[in-house]
Amino acid sequence: MTEELPLPDRDAPFEDHLAWARATPADVAPDLVARRCTTSSTRWDYADVAADAVRYATGPVLDLGTGTGDLFSTLAPFPEGSAATEAWHPHLALARRRLEPLGVEVRPVGPGVDDGLMLPFLSARFSVVLDRHEAFDPDEVARVLAPGGTFVTEQVDSRDGIRINTALGAPLPWGPDDVTLEGVVADVESAGLVVDDVDEHDGTRTFRDLATFCWYLRAAPWQVPALADLSPAGVARFEAPLRALHLHFASGRDFVDEAPRFVVRAHRRG
Known part of the structure; x- marks a missing residue:
């Protein structure tokens, strides 16, 4: 222990x-x-940003990659018909136990469930789609968003961890330019969404x-x-x-x- x-x-x-x-x-x-292991704080608080979006939602809310549902559950109460997705099977039962009493349906996604990043929901169902650190298909996000709906995502830039792999002489498991602010903005706009605002944090993680x-x-x-x-x-x-x-x-x-x-x-x- x-x-x-x-x-x-x-x-x-x-x-x-x-x-x-x-x-x-x-x-x-x-x-x-x-x-002994610290990560610098962002200028924004994602929980506050997400809470604002939920507070002004005019219809159901969707949380992509909810994990165990611990963060999303703090944003309750939710509009009727709200939902969440999770790709990692061990988290599904935990998320359902936490979110279903709050009226949130939790659905599995990912390989073996539908196809890749497709979302198992009807078009124009959600007034808000939230995504923290989860891969997403911008066309799918645009499809399930209702007209006027809001999309909020916080992402980990793919430079994250690059010095670890360099120090160990280990290959990177992804390209350093796979996930960038510029790339996500371009993808979101190509899907027909209008970008309202962005923020970027050149953070560090320190090991002692x-x-x-x-x-x-x-x-x-x-x-x-x-x-x-x-x-x-x-x-x-x-x-x-x-x-x-x-x-x-x-x-x-x-x-x-x-x-x-x-x-x-x-x-x-x-």
Whole structure:
């Protein structure tokens, strides 16, 4: 248990840091790692932006990629007919347990359910579509939005994590220009939506020891898939750069990664 394995000192042995990262759940409470792994705050608060959109909704609201529904549930009450989607099966039951009592239908999406990013809803059904960090098809968003409806999305720029992969000598699992503010704005406008405002945040993520660095690789398994479970084979493959990072941390220095974000607000013409 995490309580039985304290976060090691920065200059503790390499193996102690690996042991902590392996033993600590990927979904651990943020305050346990808050002093050793921090991400700079955006100028905006997504929850506030989304709450404003829901507050002025004239019809049902849709949340794309709701996860466990914990954030979306805080925006209740919702207009009748509101819904949410989730692609990761382990989250579906949790989201339904949290959102269905609030009158929100939760539907699975993704591979094996319909086709890719298609949304299983009738056209022009929603007055608001929300999306935080979820891939989306702008044509599908435009289709399910009612005339005059609002679309709000916060996205992770694909430069996120690039310094991690560079430091480890690991290939990036995506292109650094795959998700950008300019690209999303162009896609949204091509789908016929009108962009009302945007904001961009050139954020950073700071690590202060190898334990939380390796823990993050488990919490974000897409970053370096070969290290997602910190298996002996995976660690052996990247042992040299991991040990170099450990020496970097043990000398009292931090590792600073990129963590850019952006938010786009748009609407469908009435």
